Amino acid sequence: MGTELLVNLSYVAAAVLFIFGLKMLGSPATARKGNLVSAVGMFIAVVVTLLDQSIIDYKWIAVGIAVGGIIGAVVARSVAMTSMPEMVALFNGFGGIASLLVGWAALYGMDASTFQMITIVLSILIGGITFTGSLIAYGKLSERMPGRPLVFAGQRFFNIALIIAIIACSVLFAMNPDVSLYLYLVIGLSCLLGVMLVIPIGGADMPVVISLLNSYSGLAACAAGFAINNIILIVAGSLVGASGIILTQIMCKAMNRSLSNVLFSGFSAVAGGGGAAKIEGEAKAMSADDAYYVLEAASSVVIVPGYGMAVAQAQHVVKELQEILEKNGAEVVYAIHPVAGRMPGHMNVLLAEADVSYDLLLEMDAVNPRMETFDVAIVIGANDVVNPAAREMEGSPIYGMPVINVDMARNVFVMKRSMASGFAGIDNPLFFKENTRMLFGDAKEMLSNIIKAFS
């Protein structure tokens, strides 16, 4: 009992270190130290576990640790900086399979209660999904597999069937722990599910997937913890599980996507049929907080001011945002349309007041050719001067007028108070484009809110 108490209290200490470590990892100044702190926690947890009296034979442990340690260290040292994300995916997969194996092994050590059986099945299930899912993610990222979404007709039905099958097998197995077939089925099917879930997702979305799978692997560890009745697994696993979800969310926002959009957009591509028909969808609103995540991750931003910036007297805040973005490592330029505002040079007057350098003010003709290269175009109270109808809609009164082609940027944020039209009184198809988000509200307030979000 003495050792056990010691072991467990050490686990408490390890958990404290994990908590500090995670917290510190979230801020640039402390991240590296945080990683170290959490590593120390892990070290303590592992060492005290070895003292556990139920461990009789260290031989196999030594073998496992040696093999794993060497592989891990060598790979971690040799991998190129550019292939880090796929490496993380791979490691994550190993974590998953380990949980699966621990859950499996737990079957043999004890007489499992129903509750434990459930947790064992869960750890196998989640572990399996994590394992194969991560492997696929690794494959896509390392370009050992095609990066594009792999989809086939009926995929959705297949997956639903698969999930039902897994549930059925799990239930059967939990009720008849002796029938290994069910066990193997659960293992096999959950591995298959991992594959199926990840293949329809495009390579560009893999980081989000890995983050999600990372969260899963935490949950798998947590389930394994329940299975073998080990609190540190439960605590550390659920910490990772929960923080992983948050991180996934943050990463989605930084890509200006929703999680379900990431996970299921592959399917809908199939469901929607082959042709990329032009859809006049709904305008999508966005909050300042979400805009922050995208801007924070952007490395080039073009700001397109219009009359609304003048009305809101937002020029100073615009400058402030420019500086924050620049400090954050992004390139920021302004694209000034010749008729923006209500008098010639309106934007110049305001931006000069805010002391925006003349060098950053680009004419429409200078900025349009490289519009595709901008991560975000922020349209601040402009409307007519960014109206793609001038390019696309032959009947329009402004057809033929050159406009700033913000719709060609990767993301477009439009700040205005409503869906109202501008001076020319014509509707603006820009607001309905796939890559456009509306930030409704007074431009100055909206900008201040975004600035606030930059912690």
Added chain:
Amino acid sequence: MGTELLVNLSYVAAAVLFIFGLKMLGSPATARKGNLVSAVGMFIAVVVTLLDQSIIDYKWIAVGIAVGGIIGAVVARSVAMTSMPEMVALFNGFGGIASLLVGWAALYGMDASTFQMITIVLSILIGGITFTGSLIAYGKLSERMPGRPLVFAGQRFFNIALIIAIIACSVLFAMNPDVSLYLYLVIGLSCLLGVMLVIPIGGADMPVVISLLNSYSGLAACAAGFAINNIILIVAGSLVGASGIILTQIMCKAMNRSLSNVLFSGFSAVAGGGGAAKIEGEAKAMSADDAYYVLEAASSVVIVPGYGMAVAQAQHVVKELQEILEKNGAEVVYAIHPVAGRMPGHMNVLLAEADVSYDLLLEMDAVNPRMETFDVAIVIGANDVVNPAAREMEGSPIYGMPVINVDMARNVFVMKRSMASGFAGIDNPLFFKENTRMLFGDAKEMLSNIIKAFS
């Protein structure tokens, strides 16, 4: 076992509600709902407890609840809005005595292990301190007691002796639980300690003290939880204990004080002797985050710009801070010294660029007479023009020149990069004043950091 499990799982639910409630209480938009959520949690916890099989007789419970409920409700309804803080103090005291009583009562229900004895003593101890400490705080706030610090010679030694006595009695009691004398001594002495700890603190500091005592009452509940082996008490108690500490910290910062300064300044007043001798102390540096807490709580702010604002080109950020403070409900004005900067009208040029309204620019003569009324004076890169040596030090080369008397404001923040002198090359005693804090760094960066801190 069925009920117990149910009860305990309900406790989990109650804890979840407490957590949500606390979180929501911290933000204006959700605070009221948060309070409700936590009340629901409390309701659940109380109701399921009544199901507990160990409760045999509901009579006394009914009496207690009826009496307490009626008193609580009546008082809460009738108390004037202005006496809220003292009411909170009183309630807090009741929470403390309740914990004391629970701990005490726990002595009789079971054969307590040493560990439990320790927790029982702790709950009595902390409960007692909370109880009498809160009563004193109540007395001071409601002006039933003199608000000024009550100090006497030898107070410090007395307190130390008291603490030693308490520890001794506690140990004795824990070892001999049957000797009631020790118990009564512990109770009595801890109540005395509560009184002694709070009387030397001034009335103006009471909010901080209450917040701290609130944190204590959480810890008392937590200790009581250990004593009677009730998890919800442990969880809720430690949540309150920890969050209370943070809140206390925040409140200290908002008063530009350190906690130890609040708790022990009364003593040092005695220790330092009667006379308020002018001390040329050390300059006290402050971080942007701490400055935020003070500014957030300020209701009138005067900004004094100088040449450093021009060098840092901080005018736009200054304007931004002005707007944020105004939005936060504070009055903000600028005090412009005629020779600030390096050319006549230097500050005007810059502030006009930032579009600061002319109406907010006050001349020195307009602002000096009401300097005492400002919660904070922010000196932004000014030096000579706020140098009190012009008023105080006869030999000084600038003696006799009118300056802006920022040192008369309640708090003075001086933003500059170092302790270097200004144009006139003379030292500035302002930096060493009691109420001055130095915010070292480039003015623009420092201001941006403060702005960032406004969430």
Added chain:
Amino acid sequence: MLLGIPKELASGENRVAIIPSDAKKLVRAGAAVQIEAGLGLGSGFSDQEYVDAGATVVADRNAVLSSADVVLRISKPSIEEIKQLKAGCIHVSYLDPFNEHELIKAFRDQQVTAISMEMIPRSTRSQKMDALSSQASLAGYVMVLLATTKLPRILPMMMTPAGTLKPATVFIIGAGVAGLQAIATAKRLGAKVVAFDTRDVVAEQVRSLGGKFLEIDLGETGQTKDGYAVELTEEQRQLQLEGQKKQIAESDIVITTAQVFGRKPPVLVTKDMVAGMKPGSVIVDMAAETGGNVEGSVAGETVEVDGVTIIGNGNWANYVSRDASQMYSSNLFNLVDEGWDKEKQAMVIDFENDILQGCVITHSGEIVNDTIKNLIK
């Protein structure tokens, strides 16, 4: 197709209709460009620069006029000059078609296609040809600066060791293109700026430049589809005068830019209002040359009345002739470009085009613009 650009004859006119860089663009588009010798001197462009741009320089003014297929200029021509033009040629300039009926008739009789720069419509798409706007915008800037040099005070506030100088107040009546630019310029210099206009959409525009809008309730006022003001009733004008009185008395500089398209500008600052201003104050009457908004202003001159300086110099954009030329030239280029037929390498008048439809006054011996036709008949 031969484009001819004669020198401007008006005295003191330094602007030029086409600057070398636009001449080059026209040549590149396939036009032949012929200029009168010495064309750009007033704005600092030498003949050599035009030659380098691909234009030919001709000393004989008559030759330029009589051979050109398109004549590009700023001021309206004399009737004699119209008589020298080729039949079928296109003539682009200011024309003042509401008042210059004889001129229009002469164009009609000469079978010349006359384009009036005043009549360019005010759509979003046509702004790049809109010379009224481009020149008015410069005028707004110039008027403020001229006023400033006449005012015995500085505009910005200054808190100095020698006391605080209060900011000057600038009141701008009429916040169209020129008025807005004047607001911006005065604001930049640190003045307190107040403005008034009869069109109420303007209030927001004034505020968008940091100016204060003077609220006067005139009842129903309006604007045309081109954004021009509708003339006030006499009653409304009186209300306006009453409402402005106090503001004018408190102002150091008053700038009037109020115009009603196609009519004489209204009188908005009366003699007694001038007398009510502080000694040393300054008034700028933008429209002094066409009648003026200010009683006592003299066209083309700066006069002092009751201790108040009234500036009525006119031709404001000419003060910044180089930039004014650049903008006017760009307007002309865009106009020619709008009608340019790449196949034929010629300027063609397409009456389907709403811009050309608006600004062409005479064509093939007819007055084609409806408003003008009605005025003249």
Added chain:
Amino acid sequence: MLLGIPKELASGENRVAIIPSDAKKLVRAGAAVQIEAGLGLGSGFSDQEYVDAGATVVADRNAVLSSADVVLRISKPSIEEIKQLKAGCIHVSYLDPFNEHELIKAFRDQQVTAISMEMIPRSTRSQKMDALSSQASLAGYVMVLLATTKLPRILPMMMTPAGTLKPATVFIIGAGVAGLQAIATAKRLGAKVVAFDTRDVVAEQVRSLGGKFLEIDLGETGQTKDGYAVELTEEQRQLQLEGQKKQIAESDIVITTAQVFGRKPPVLVTKDMVAGMKPGSVIVDMAAETGGNVEGSVAGETVEVDGVTIIGNGNWANYVSRDASQMYSSNLFNLVDEGWDKEKQAMVIDFENDILQGCVITHSGEIVNDTIKNLIK
């Protein structure tokens, strides 16, 4: 104690030494104030305003001069006028003591206490009396505006439908009080501003106003304890000329304010630099009247050289005479106030006071200022 304020005689001078509100303050302090009739007309102050302030108005200039215990004025007096002063009286004005030796001697011989406004020390405490600064600051503002009205371009950048107008470049040589204000004004108007000064502390000040500082390595340069520049060696001046050449050629406006206290201003813009500027460019030579920084500038006039306008008008603060008067008057008031003995209700020269010590040139028949004494002997 009687303070006398005679009219300024210099032609075109509109400023006034004491304005009514300061006269009132002096009266309230216990002084009797006597002014020459018509004193404030140039700046818009009527005699009545002075009377309301408690001053007496006297038509006879000689009476004002000969009866006053303290004479307050702007320009230096003539020797004849000095002869009319009471022995023992205090005379405050600009004196140009480095050059006007005869004047100083006249003061000495007349037993007048002569205070030179140029010699007010430049300590933080004395700034409120420092008329050089207050007037120079206004000069900086005026020079930019004068230059702007002569330039055929606008200063700010404008991106318009008629093309983009590039911002004008303004180059300011000498960034003392006047130079800094010029930087601020040009910057406000939207110009690109570059400045140069030999004192290297100035670079930061220039940047603090949003201007760019032109870096030229001159080796060791210095400044006096009063913050004035030390004269450059000839070699250094050549380096400076070389370093500025390109910047001048690229600039639309050049404003020179470079002075060395007590010496003739250095020539910093040579004939060939002027010729190298774009046609239409403008130069303002602040010091044209005392020799000038620009070759070809004419004292008191605006001339055109090689297509470049050179403004050498001088007396810049006089353009904004009302504000200039307010500031100068405030400087004088503060000076009198500094020496005012409340008991005696009189101005007393206390040589312990570092400010008076610096600016009093003659006293009780002696030249008491060391620098000047050495110069004259």
Added chain:
Amino acid sequence: MEIVFLAFILMLSIFLGFELINKVPATLHTPLMSGSNAISGITLVGALTSAGAEHTQLATILGTAAVAFATINVIGGYMVTDRMLAMFKKKEDA
């Protein structure tokens, strides 16, 4: 083993308590204090057991007193907090 569980729970609760409160605007300091004070009235739950368990008479008396005090804390605390917060609400609307 129970002690381990308790240690974990204590540790996690304390961390969570620290994390929950971040930047709180000054106007919310008192309500927040009062609201969390109400939560610390959770002692009521303990008091209930003491009061109802009929161990000894003393324990019952102590328990009943504890119930009364704790109830004041809980009921009063929540109501006072709500009153304060209701006031802010109105201010914001106005």
Added chain:
Amino acid sequence: MEIVFLAFILMLSIFLGFELINKVPATLHTPLMSGSNAISGITLVGALTSAGAEHTQLATILGTAAVAFATINVIGGYMVTDRMLAMFKKKEDA
């Protein structure tokens, strides 16, 4: 009773996990993911018990494999994270 403890612990850990991660700058997304991935290698602790407990041969084999995999995850994860973060450090210094 144990299940109650476990429920509390699970609940508190999850909440704490949610609260711990706030705004994370984009540059830290990958390191944070990788760092928390390393923590999820805590399965190693479970694996150790399985591998060393000698229940059945199968369990030992499974356990040993689990140890190996989990060790890769732990060692590799921490090291990779550290390498990434070291790089940022350098960038900041420069």
